[in-house]
Amino acid sequence: MNAHLRANLWLLGLTIVLCSVIYPLVLWGIGQTVFTEKAEGSMITGAKGEVIGSHLIAQPFTTDEYFQPRPSAASYKGEASGGTNWAASNYLLRDRVARQLGPVVKYASGPKKGQLAAPDIEAWFQKDQYAGKPGIVAQWANAHSTVAQNWVKADEMNGNYVTAWQKTHDVEVAQWKTANPDNTDPKPEDLAVPFFTSFSKSYPGTFPSAVEHKSPDGRTEKTVEPVKAGTDIQSVFFDMWTHEHPDADLEKVPGDMVTASFSGLDPHITLDNANWQLDRVAAAWAKRTGADPANTRGEIEQLLREKTFAPLGGLVGESLVNVLEMNITLQGRYQKSAGGTVF
Amino acid sequence: MLQFQVWTLPVLILTATTALAIPLSRYLAWIMDGHFAPPKPLTWIEQRLDTGAQNWKQYAVSLLLFNTVMFVFGFVVLTLQPVFGLNPDGKGMLAPTTIFNSAISFLTNTNLQHYSGEQHLSYASQIFFVCWNMFVSASVGFCALAAIVRALRGDARMGNFYLDMWRVVAYIFVPAALVMGILLLADGVPMTLHGGASATTVEPGGMGSNDAGQSQPQQIARGPVAAIIPIKHLGTNGGGFFGANSAHPFENPSAWSNMLTVVNYCLFPFALVLMFGRMLKKMRHAWMIFGVMMSIFLAMTGWAIYWDTLQPNPGLAGLPVDQHLGNLEGKELRFGTSAGAAFAAGTTAITCGSVNCAHDSLNPLAGITPLAGMWLNCVFGGKGVGLINMLLYLIIGVFIAGLMVGRTPEYLGKKVEAREMKLAMLALLVHPILILMPTGLFIASDWGAKATNNPGAHGFTEVLYEFSSASANNGSGFEGLGDTYGNNDNPNPAPYSPNWDIATGLVMLFSRFIPIVAPMALAASLAAKKPTPFTVGTMRTDTLTFGLVLLGTIIMVGALLFLPVAALGPIAEHLGPTPFGG
Numbered sequence: 001m002n003a004h005l006r007a008n009l010w011l012l013g014l015t016i017v018l019c020s021v022i023y024p025l026v027l028w029g030i031g032q033t034v035f036t037e038k039a040e041g042s043m044i045t046g047a048k049g050e051v052i053g054s055h056l057i058a059q060p061f062t063t064d065e066y067f068q069p070r071p072s073a074a075s076y077k078g079e080a081s082g083g084t085n086w087a088a089s090n091y092l093l094r095d096r097v098a099r100q101l102g103p104v105v106k107y108a109s110g111p112k113k114g115q116l117a118a119p120d121i122e123a124w125f126q127k128d129q130y131a132g133k134p135g136i137v138a139q140w141a142n143a144h145s146t147v148a149q150n151w152v153k154a155d156e157m158n159g160n161y162v163t164a165w166q167k168t169h170d171v172e173v174a175q176w177k178t179a180n181p182d183n184t185d186p187k188p189e190d191l192a193v194p195f196f197t198s199f200s201k202s203y204p205g206t207f208p209s210a211v212e213h214k215s216p217d218g219r220t221e222k223t224v225e226p227v228k229a230g231t232d233i234q235s236v237f238f239d240m241w242t243h244e245h246p247d248a249d250l251e252k253v254p255g256d257m258v259t260a261s262f263s264g265l266d267p268h269i270t271l272d273n274a275n276w277q278l279d280r281v282a283a284a285w286a287k288r289t290g291a292d293p294a295n296t297r298g299e300i301e302q303l304l305r306e307k308t309f310a311p312l313g314g315l316v317g318e319s320l321v322n323v324l325e326m327n328i329t330l331q332g333r334y335q336k337s338a339g340g341t342v343f
Numbered sequence: 344m345l346q347f348q349v350w351t352l353p354v355l356i357l358t359a360t361t362a363l364a365i366p367l368s369r370y371l372a373w374i375m376d377g378h379f380a381p382p383k384p385l386t387w388i389e390q391r392l393d394t395g396a397q398n399w400k401q402y403a404v405s406l407l408l409f410n411t412v413m414f415v416f417g418f419v420v421l422t423l424q425p426v427f428g429l430n431p432d433g434k435g436m437l438a439p440t441t442i443f444n445s446a447i448s449f450l451t452n453t454n455l456q457h458y459s460g461e462q463h464l465s466y467a468s469q470i471f472f473v474c475w476n477m478f479v480s481a482s483v484g485f486c487a488l489a490a491i492v493r494a495l496r497g498d499a500r501m502g503n504f505y506l507d508m509w510r511v512v513a514y515i516f517v518p519a520a521l522v523m524g525i526l527l528l529a530d531g532v533p534m535t536l537h538g539g540a541s542a543t544t545v546e547p548g549g550m551g552s553n554d555a556g557q558s559q560p561q562q563i564a565r566g567p568v569a570a571i572i573p574i575k576h577l578g579t580n581g582g583g584f585f586g587a588n589s590a591h592p593f594e595n596p597s598a599w600s601n602m603l604t605v606v607n608y609c610l611f612p613f614a615l616v617l618m619f620g621r622m623l624k625k626m627r628h629a630w631m632i633f634g635v636m637m638s639i640f641l642a643m644t645g646w647a648i649y650w651d652t653l654q655p656n657p658g659l660a661g662l663p664v665d666q667h668l669g670n671l672e673g674k675e676l677r678f679g680t681s682a683g684a685a686f687a688a689g690t691t692a693i694t695c696g697s698v699n700c701a702h703d704s705l706n707p708l709a710g711i712t713p714l715a716g717m718w719l720n721c722v723f724g725g726k727g728v729g730l731i732n733m734l735l736y737l738i739i740g741v742f743i744a745g746l747m748v749g750r751t752p753e754y755l756g757k758k759v760e761a762r763e764m765k766l767a768m769l770a771l772l773v774h775p776i777l778i779l780m781p782t783g784l785f786i787a788s789d790w791g792a793k794a795t796n797n798p799g800a801h802g803f804t805e806v807l808y809e810f811s812s813a814s815a816n817n818g819s820g821f822e823g824l825g826d827t828y829g830n831n832d833n834p835n836p837a838p839y840s841p842n843w844d845i846a847t848g849l850v851m852l853f854s855r856f857i858p859i860v861a862p863m864a865l866a867a868s869l870a871a872k873k874p875t876p877f878t879v880g881t882m883r884t885d886t887l888t889f890g891l892v893l894l895g896t897i898i899m900v901g902a903l904l905f906l907p908v909a910a911l912g913p914i915a916e917h918l919g920p921t922p923f924g925g
Contacts, residue, residue, distance in 0.1 A: 004405060170444075
């Protein structure tokens with residue numbers, strides 16, 4: 001037994017020295033001397049030497065001037081990577097994609113070719129008829145209770161709006177309580193379905209959305225109110241609208257534009273996706289710089305071509321563009337002439 | 344064009360790996376047969392470890408003793424994380440049940456992770472716990488196989504466990520990992536002891552603003568990643584430095600690193616089959632096994648690519664989305680079009696458990712591939728243990744074929760009798776029992792029902808996948824499952840995460856050691872028998888016919904055990920309504 005004990009301790013000690021001291025030290029030494037920048041995470045530095053991102057990690061962009069990366073389930077947090085882990089059969093996936101599409105989708109043919117579908121979605125929504133029955137919002141909440149509950153949880157304002165409704169609608173709340181005897185202390189989101197059902201009756205053709213007001217002292221305040229139009233309606237009800245309009249010929253958007261990666265940090269988009277965003281990006285810069293829109297578009301298209309690469313020389317994948325690198329190039333090229341600061 | 348891109352990647356990988364595995368197997372056999380005469384200082388080390396030639400019981404006891412040491416050491420390192428040093432981001436202590444789970448997970452070569460690397464582990468834990476365990480746990484399976492091979496070829500003793508361990512770690516894994524580490528460094532995998540970086544976003548306010556209206560920086564976690572990734576794959580471990588595992592750009596920066604990764608995790612399982620042939624001096628037999636494994640491997644890869652890369656995500660049907668690249672939810676773009684599906688097939692057949700896409704988001708039928716890889720657990724399989732599992736199927740195949748033609752079943756010239764069959768069945772049945780029973784228990788109670796991230800049949804598959812992964816010592820997951828407690832002081836852990844920690848911990852433990860020790864006993868029992876002379880009446884195990892018998896045995900046994908749950912999970916999801924529920 002002593003021999004076993006000795007051998008075990010020797011093996012433990014020796015493997016620790018070899019695998020956890022010598023081996024990582026050698027790699028660390030090589031990394032720090034030969035591959036200095038890569039070993040630190042391929043960071044990009046700005047004019048003042050500050051870190052402004054990593055070549056390998058996606059960074060969020062929201063304004064029209066910039067190419068936007070793929071959606072991120074990790075909110076682009078470089079310290080907490082992760083995906084949605086949603087199955088094809090999970091409605092949350094379809095809902096997220098539909099919401100992203102609604103405000104941006106255009107007709108592919110017909111008299112409205114090239115125009116946004118969004119105004120038609122709003123007009124349809126205001127008529128408040130789905131599957132031959134009135135009450136789009138009520139039908140939506142009943143079919144997709146998880147999504148309706150998520151709306152309540154998404155913002156404190158929304159929760160407060162439901163709580164305020166709860167105080168004045170004893171009948172509906174009592175009905176819900178009879179149906180759910182186990183839940184004696186319902187949270188606002190538990191009441192999402194009865195809330196939307198009742199809302200749909202009280203305010204047909206509208207959806208509760210945040211609206212900005214200027215208060216007398218000049219500050220902007222947000223309140224939740226029934227609205228007839230806007231991004232919320234275009235996005236939330238796009239999926240239902242497509243069901244009612246199966247013949248609408250819509251332009252297809254590139255798949256990677258509406259799907260999230262598993263890391264949430266995928267730094268690339270496909271060239272198709274970049275080209276889809278090109279009009280918006282070029283128009284925004286042309287507006288800021290006052291240059292000719294067609295020229296700007298041509299310039300940015302040229303930049304895209306220069307930045308495009310394909311995995312293993314195209315042997316295994318599509319042409320891709322690194323979003324952060326592309327946007328830094330755009331900023332360096334146009335920000336100065338637009339009067340902004342270049343880092 | 345697209346079709347061509349989809350198939351080039353798997354073809355490139357399999358060709359390259361097979362070509363590398365042939366010379367590697369020669370080297371492995373040379374080392375394991377003790378032909379390498381190391382220089383003086385290394386000889387001195389070997390003398391410290393060599394306690395003499397061991398019989399199967401002594402070898403098994405040594406193996407279990409050292410695994411106990413591994414458990415204690417791993418548990419201590421993780422528990423001391425807050426005070427151990429090398430902790431620039433100030434990570435706290437994990438929950439005790441998670442430490443228990445992780446210590447077992449890494450010593451069993453599973454690397455099921457109920458934590459997220461960049462959020463919960465310090466650099467010291469990554470190097471002294473993760474990295475060390477990856478080297479030694481991979482070597483344990485390797486040594487078990489070597490011992491079994493020695494018994495099968497009729498050696499009087501099985502060798503010495505401690506000496507074998509050292510040889511595998513020092514002469515095989517460390518040199519290979521160093522080479523790979525340098526290649527990965529060159530491709531952009533970080534290797535730093537600095538804490539996470541804080542980046543000022545290019546678009547002000549891109550990451551949101553704080554209450555004072557100042558733009559938030561983007562925090563970017565990094566660390567000594569390049570030390571972990573080589574052995575993570577060479578040792579078919581699969582535990583990621585980051586939560587997103589090999590999908591994270593720092594673990595896997597490009598299509599090139601992705602290809603290296605797959606070659607890495609396939610390399611040793613391929614080479615071990617050939618090493619088996621070389622040590623036994625029965626190359627024809629080894630190539631027969633290789634062929635059977637490869638045919639299942641190809642079928643599973645093709646299935647996954649067909650259903651995931653060449654089909655759209657059915658959840659988005661009717662929406663104006665161009666899905667000609669297949670299901671892109673949970674996929675990274677830089678690896679190539681079919682890289683996610685091909686990786687999912689390989690990582691589960693090989694029992695690596697590394698992932699480069701969200702298995703949870705694979706199209707329903709494509710999800711069968713990773714599940715089947717773990718259920719069969721012998722399609723190359725993990726380091727050593729995959730081939731050991733295949734030996735069990737071989738014994739059963741020989742037995743069935745023997746019954747069919749009315750001969751005493753023989754394997755490698757030794758009679759297969761009641762004792763061998765009992766041991767083979769014990770080792771084989773542990774696996775389905777440890778998958779199906781806990782799955783039933785968890786799915787019938789809130790433990791499972793409250794942990795799923797997806798509704799309906801897919802939620803069932805998440806639970807099933809978790810136990811399949813634990814029992815196959817794989818470590819990949821349908822990661823939506825809520826099994827993470829996080830730090831000990833986390834106020835909002837996933838409900839029932841301690842139940843998941845303990846249950847999967849026990850499953851990993853039993854399904855690691857029973858299928859290692861029982862086959863050792865089996866091999867020793869065969870070794871003790873008189874060889875029967877080879878005659879014209881001997882049933883040969885190196886022919887195409889026997890290969891087909893073996894293939895049939897694997898498919899029949901696998902299907903009998905697991906088809907019912909496959910029907911309840913992925914098949915029901917495929918046939919059922921999409922989307923399911925609200």
